[in-house]
Amino acid sequence: MGRNTRKRRTPLATKVVAGAAALAVGGGGLVWANFHASAHEEGPAHHRTRSAAAQVATIDCPDVGQQLSGVPDRARGEVDGELATMDSQITEAYQRLATTRRAQAGDPQFVQNTILGPLKDRRKAIIDRIQLEIDRAGGRADDNLDQLAGCQGRPAQQPQNGDGQDGGGQNGDGQDGGGQDGGQNQDDNGNGAAGPVADDFIDINDVEPNSRDSENGLAANGDGGSTGTFTTDCGVNENNLFNSDNLIAAPGVDNGAHHVHDYVGNQDNDAFSSDEDLANADTSCRNQGDKSTYYWPVLRLQDGTEEFDANELGGGAEGNVGRILKPAQAELKFVGNQQGDVVAMPKFLRIITGDAKSFTNGDANANSSWSCTGFEDRQVTDKYPLCPEGSQVVRTSNFQSCWDGQNIDSANHRDHMAFVQEDGGCPNGFQAIPQLQVRLVYDIPTPTVENGQVRNPYAVDSFPEQLHKPITDHNDFINVMDEDLMNEVVDCINSGEDCQ
Template sequence: MGRNDRKRRTPMATKAIAASAALALGGAGLLWAQMNASAHESNSSGQNTTKAAAASAVATIACPDVGQQLTNVPQKARQGVATELANLDKQITEAYARLASTRQAQANDASFVQNAIVGPLKEKRAATIDRIRIDIQRVGGSVNAAALAQLAACTTQTANNTTAGGQNNNGGQNNGGQNNNGGQNNGNTAAPSASASAPAANNGGQAGNGPTAADFVDITKVANNVQAKPQKQAQASTGSFTTRCGVNANKNHNTDNVIVAPGVTNGAHHEHDYVGNQKVNAFSTNDSLLAAPSSCQNQSDLSAYYWPVVRVQDGSQEFDANALGGGKEGNVGKILTPQSAQIKYVGSPASKVVAMPQFLRIITGDAKTLTNGLANANAHWSCTGFENKVQLTEQYPICPQGSNVVRTFAFQSCWDGVNIDSANHRTHVAFADPASGVCGNGFKAIPQLTMRLVYKITPPTIQNGVVKNAYAVDGFPEQLHKASTDHDDFISVTKNNLAATIANCINTGKKC
């Protein structure tokens, strides 16, 4: 697979990774369609509610994530390959839209999905994947053409036969602990049997693609799952550096992703919040990032910090209700601005850190966990007052009165010492060993970027399997707004020797 996350796995997490690896080779991108029942209906109070669909009325389409297989793309071919990968995402999004809008035709014709959606999608993907092959070989790169061609085919499945979410645990955290979600069904896992209830079939959501009641859990009913941190060794770097960059109160949003899809408008298919660098879009260059203004108090920090927005699905409409990346792609509801956004760099429990290289790019988490499984999931959801006890990966928390939703990220803290990016945007960085904090395979410890976002959200309520006033993170429409798809993006851009200042502060044990 070429993944380089270097996290210690529990037996349960290991099974999930094995399943996701097998799926990635055989086709595992899930596109769900709610074929019966309305996407939403309003009760007498005007609040939005989400309806469940029967398991037999839900179809899935499985497509491999091609980008994660491309770990060795020559630099000269990367722009062309990135453009074609964005085309694959667009094709899946369009197929999902067709799947969701042809419910009656699917009910009338059992072969409709295969003939009208899956078959044409395979043809489009085959042509696009072949262009990827050509781009790589044109500049002297090597590729297994036969293996790459096999990634074109998509398959159909019923909800009861899906295995996309991996195991039913809320792990995937960097400490490697086994984080059981207290026995709640997250809606991502395979249904236990055809006769059992199947919350995975509940597409729900105002736009019909989630979230569902099964995507939420009362945090007071979840067993504690946060594991102890590694013990600090003699050479530990114990300091920290906090940069204050605001909460995106100026509503700087777009649906691009310059790391994954440079030069492609709407390459993310969902909205991002931006703090730090204020001129980040699909067409940003290193030079333009250096020349841009920053929202950070320290004007030497021009780094780009961006993450998918969180919305509350209360029936209200946002500015992008009729736009790509917004309502047209299943991202609906009011965008919530965090109450606070803490951005802090911390050290290593095992060693000193080296300064981050200029223009280093890091993505943490995985926007396509329904496609890829949980191997690279790094979502952390909790509530104030519970953060040291419970962290959720596969469900959103319902917080008790007086408690706010907390969304945190802990980025990869080991760097290969050479590359500022990699073909799949993962293999140039890695997580430290969760037990010791040591970076493996010659990787060097860098300041670990951590982020803590706090949101004031009226707790959703669930009655008879229906969720009212749900909230969810923006995402690709076929990923069903699952909590596990949360992710965060970062480009290190500094002036006036700030990167060295951050490393020195951390290495000398200061709080800066």
């Protein structure tokens, strides 16, 4: 694992989470959540019954960061740090939710009074500080941000295996030691992890061919105006560079992602890497002019393996358990624009595609595609595919390819970029740049789904409260190509050549 010994800025709430998470580890493993969520899911429930009563499955908080705009540059570092602290507060609250099931069963107001109410107060204090930091830096904070302080419990019916377990299995009536007192129950897949569940998987043969369109850039650009391609080979993380930081969304914050990322390309990549660090770093890319950083949340096989981070924040201490799976292939390709030529990306341009919080935020920014080799005309966003023997799992992200022509980042890390419109062109005021397409291929044993239970599932690392849903998949990129290479990329694409 790649580590950095520079001083890390750790949000106060993270320190609290570390202690709380330690209490959740014991015996057979993590007891993060002895329940499963099936809200926000579609399709038939195979061989299972549902509990009669809904229960609070996770915590749904408004995403303050997505609502920010007009944050002065000199305030962004502090604001990003405050947002990272809010993420840690949600993680702490979710951990408390997951380990107090019996108390909740005995008091219908327990969640509101003990978890959600105090969380709102803590979030309000953070929002007040964000507003003050924006105003001090010469900006104008949105007075309505206070409305985003409150969170709600998100109910979900719990999948059951139909064996006569009373209620939702959360009242202790036949749970025999599960819940907050330790141990595991049958609804955590034997992993002690909150998800995925059986309903998060679908047989690839049950996915309709060609059912996806170009929404959010999932269809390739480059069918008309600029038809060339440029492929960069940066390996599959052979150097074992992992961390739970997020340099784009939470610079300067240790464990800002609360889940682990794979990295290819730039080899000096953590929350404390400056642009100068990135420019002077080594790269895993075959073309040494490409020091860009490409990173995505790891996939894990929940087979009981204790990884290097089994007891660490970002890993097992936050519900991300099992064996990390490196991709067998990592294809990084830049393509063109349907309406015309592309222009060069600015150095250090940052792009996030997808949304790590899509399960609670909704799918407006969801931008992932899951499929199987041999079946890639069948794409799905909110399910993990079950692939037939001899077929591999494929996850694809096609990035925003319209740039505002001015900024390498924005306050919410999205406003400086846009997807192409229906006609393939960019919105007014935006310029077409090479579109990054990331295709990752994995050798994964196909999970077994029987009687509403999934055994040995695979799942994307996620914020704990996102329950390892496939819709939370996302991908990140910082352009650190040298000027000559970027010009070569643009020339190849605009001239219709296929280069590498």
